[in-house]
Amino acid sequence: MKQIDHSEFKVSEKIQLKITKTKIDLDASGAEIKDAMKEIRKDLGDWQDKLYAHGKYSVLICLQGMDTSGKDSLIREVFKDFNSRGVVVHSFKVPSEKELKHDFLWRHYIALPERGKFGVFNRTHYENVLVTRVHPGYILNENLPEINNIEDIDENFWEARFENIRNFEKHVAENGTVIFKFFLHLSKEEQRQRLLRRLDKPSKNWKFSPGDLKERKLWAEYQECYEDAINRTSTKKAPWYVIPADDKNTARYLVAKTLYSELVKYKDVKEPELDPEIKKNIAEYREQLHLEKI
Template identity: 65%
Template sequence: MKHFDKNTFKVTKPVKLKKIKTSFNLGESKREIKKELEEVREALGELQDTMYAHGKYGVLICLQGMDSAGKDSLIREVFKDFNSRGVVVHSFKVPTELELRHDYLWRHYIALPERGKFSIFNRTHYENVLVTRVHPQYILGENIPSVTSIKDVNDDFWAKRFEQINNFEKHISENGTIIFKFFLNVSKDEQKNRLLRRLDLKEKNWKFSPSDLKERRLWNKYQECYQDAINKTSKSHAPWYTIPSDDKPTARLIVAKIIYDTLKEYTDIQPPALDEKIQKNLELYKKELKSE
């Protein structure tokens, strides 16, 4: 990639998703893209080791997108060179009974990364302003005191929820969590092709659910909700990136490069200095081991 500007994909002003391309030409062959991804993810793995030793920052990777946008395969391909002790993937599905006994951010809060580690949210706290906004009746299951009927799930309710999410992200950012939010922007036609592939390939059948088609019928509503969520919550400390995702290898490389290039800007992330006393006695320790 001769030139890569992460700001090409960064949301710094209100966007209209209909006008954002779902494909992007990196000017490289498939082989070159694959090779560069291998290099970037290896560099990311080394940087993660340094961050683990440094122990000052945690990294939160948020992945959102329509069904079949490529979240699972992106996680597999971008983070495969990480030390397993330094990265945890959380896939948030329908809230459990225990989770519903807490506020909606609780299950996300307890999954935040420790300092020195990465947490990947495969679907995120934004489901609480996406799927629940498309299906507002789900909110009734949260047993919120101020919500007694579907009429209470109104514009004021969503405005407060966006404010809560912004406050949540600002708080964790100010306390050492570096936040990346990626919207994997896939076209409706490409989603159709991927869903058909799930049906055509026996080994992919398990991924298909009839609910995929039900939600696909609500495509326009989801796009409206995604657009609103992105525009209201893309902040300097927690920016959204819209990633063209009709081609999975391209999307993976773009995400990997954005993460790596951003983390390299944190010049304070360095391996911890060795204790002076240990440093002075390194040769003594070597001699002791060799004399065994």
């Protein structure tokens, strides 16, 4: 299988999505990619155990992408070998009545992973500068001061919101949260094929909504908003990775490889040393258990 430098997907300068790859050839069969995936997700699971024992960092993984980009199945496959107590997934839907009574980042703050754990945001705080930007009328539901109609939502409003997001990520990163942001970059044609599969397979029909077709008509607007959001918010502490997502197996592998390659750089993450007094008496504890009557 071709060796891939995961850093080529990292956004370190301004990008244009229309000329960014949605597919990449790993020079490997589907079976070979799946085998490589099994190895790296086991390594990730072992590293997560050390993170849990170490207890000083948390890891936040943000997944964004157009409908059908494969976020749900990626979560299932990448984290399959994790201890279930060490990873928590949050899928953010339309804000509830209670959530709308708080600032737009509130529900994301309270869902942040504890130290020692991974947190996965399936759709993220970026929905607040993506969906709301394509459909600015949604902002009116937030009942914000000085925002009384759509005309009040100007470029200054969006820049302030991007600044809030950058500050949010800077704050949590400075307090021990390692942040990864992945945009699953899907082509419009591949989305069409995946929507057709949802219609053609009875077992997948439940995933389809006529709303998917309405949003698809706004493809260009969404791509423009994604590109702007990524360019404005990819920082050293909270970088974006644009992952070619036309092939699901490849996308999953690239995400897992990126995570592991970056996380092993944290050399201080290791199991804590056993208390010297306990370590000194291990032989005695072992003998007690061997002599114990069952």
